[in-house]
Amino acid sequence: MEKLIECFVDAMECSGELTKDLEFKNCSEIEWDSLGFLTLVANVEEEFGVVLKADDIKSSRTIEDLYNLIMTKEKK
Amino acid sequence: MEIKISAIACAIPSKRYEISNLNYHLLTEKERQRFVKVVGIENRRWGPKNYCSSDYCYAAAEKILKDLNIERQDVGIVVYVTQTPDYITPATACSLQTKLGLSNGTIAFDVNLGCSGFTYGLMIVSSIMKNLNIKHGLLLAGDSPSKMICPDDKTTAMLFSDAGSACLLSLDAKAKPFLYDCNSDGTGAGTIMVKSGYRNGFDPKPNEIGKTDFNLDLDGAAIMDFTVSQIPISVKKVVENARSNNPNLEIDNYFFHQANKVVNDTVASRLGLKSANIPSTLREYGNTSSASIPLTMLSLGQEYFNTKRNIILCGFGVGLSWATILAETENLKILDLVELD
Numbered sequence: 001m002e003k004l005i006e007c008f009v010d011a012m013e014c015s016g017e018l019t020k021d022l023e024f025k026n027c028s029e030i031e032w033d034s035l036g037f038l039t040l041v042a043n044v045e046e047e048f049g050v051v052l053k054a055d056d057i058k059s060s061r062t063i064e065d066l067y068n069l070i071m072t073k074e075k076k
Numbered sequence: 077m078e079i080k081i082s083a084i085a086c087a088i089p090s091k092r093y094e095i096s097n098l099n100y101h102l103l104t105e106k107e108r109q110r111f112v113k114v115v116g117i118e119n120r121r122w123g124p125k126n127y128c129s130s131d132y133c134y135a136a137a138e139k140i141l142k143d144l145n146i147e148r149q150d151v152g153i154v155v156y157v158t159q160t161p162d163y164i165t166p167a168t169a170c171s172l173q174t175k176l177g178l179s180n181g182t183i184a185f186d187v188n189l190g191c192s193g194f195t196y197g198l199m200i201v202s203s204i205m206k207n208l209n210i211k212h213g214l215l216l217a218g219d220s221p222s223k224m225i226c227p228d229d230k231t232t233a234m235l236f237s238d239a240g241s242a243c244l245l246s247l248d249a250k251a252k253p254f255l256y257d258c259n260s261d262g263t264g265a266g267t268i269m270v271k272s273g274y275r276n277g278f279d280p281k282p283n284e285i286g287k288t289d290f291n292l293d294l295d296g297a298a299i300m301d302f303t304v305s306q307i308p309i310s311v312k313k314v315v316e317n318a319r320s321n322n323p324n325l326e327i328d329n330y331f332f333h334q335a336n337k338v339v340n341d342t343v344a345s346r347l348g349l350k351s352a353n354i355p356s357t358l359r360e361y362g363n364t365s366s367a368s369i370p371l372t373m374l375s376l377g378q379e380y381f382n383t384k385r386n387i388i389l390c391g392f393g394v395g396l397s398w399a400t401i402l403a404e405t406e407n408l409k410i411l412d413l414v415e416l417d
Contacts, residue, residue: 034296034297038114038296038339039338041304041342045342045345046342046345051304051346053301054300
């Protein structure tokens with residue numbers, strides 16, 4: 001989970017502490033935009049070897065939701 | 077007889093038409109810095125309004141014909157790959173045939189493709205030349221994105237440059253055949269689109285930021301999905317196909333279409349490639365559409381191509397459409413970049 005949070009911090013260039021329950025598309029800590037999306041996909045690919053789709057991000061509410069999805073994809 | 081890539085030339089607007097994304101008026105300083113870091117595009121060149129992409133391609137083609145003393149009657153085909161033709165009809169390739177002083181026996185037509193257009197064009201021109209035994213052929217590929225982009229549309233304004241390329245292909249007894257993988261997927265037609273045309277009509281009405289249906293729409297997230305999932309498959313397919321005949325084959329460099337740094341880095345990571353093997357011209361020129369692969373080849377200079385090279389070329393984008401080619405080059409002539417003032 002820490003690795004994914006680091007992916008977020010780097011992609012969004014945010015300084016605040018992020019937690020797994022954070023609703024990342026709708027919060028004041030993160031300015032969610034297309035550059036953030038691209039960087040997050042790149043970071044997750046590098047860290048986990050998993051390619052996230054735009055739909056994966058749409059269907060995830062919290063950072064933990066996304067983490068669980070990555071873990072499912074990683075197993076495949 | 078097979079076909080070889082004999083020469084490459086490119087033309088772009090001169091330095092005085094360079095625009096720095098670090099000054100883009102609609103972003104904050106922090107946003108600009110982040111854009112350049114993630115997307116990798118610092119500068120772009122938007123040429124003067126009276127220049128069409130065919131002018132850049134014409135200048136590049138003239139440079140090849142003059143510098144290499146090519147007999148114009150030996151050029152039997154000219155294909156112009158563009159999304160910014162001079163007219164809706166007729167095909168600009170016919171005007172280019174006349175401007176370049178090529179004979180009336182020349183096959184000339186346009187191809188409506190963008191970022192996949194150079195590799196698609198190589199497949200088209202080389203196949204026809206081989207079939208009809210044509211000595212020389214010209215593949216001209218280029219766009220003037222400055223004509224189809226709304227300068228106040230943050231999602232597209234900072235990405236593209238105007239550019240044109242010319243590639244001379246020639247019959248050659250010793251050349252190795254190209255290996256191809258060409259694809260299309262119309263389900264993604266709306267991902268990169270200019271809506272105007274005979275289906276939707278030609279509505280000139282601008283929206284609140286001055287954008288019209290003549291301007292380009294891009295869905296960045298969908299393009300990332302497409303590129304990162306499809307491009308590694310296509311490249312792997314061509315390399316594996318080549319290695320089934322020649323297991324020791326080494327690829328010297330991978331020339332990817334120059335779209336976006338983070339996208340290309342992710343594709344490279346999926347393929348397990350080192351960034352040193354993937355030349356880039358993004359920082360200086362941004363996305364030059366179908367001219368991006370020849371422009372990036374040119375950026376390595378003549379010395380690089382003095383040695384025999386096995387190179388992968390991969391174009392991908394609007395359509396959706398994507399094509400990978402493996403080419404062996406020998407004595408490929410790289411001509412100096414032409415800058416039009």
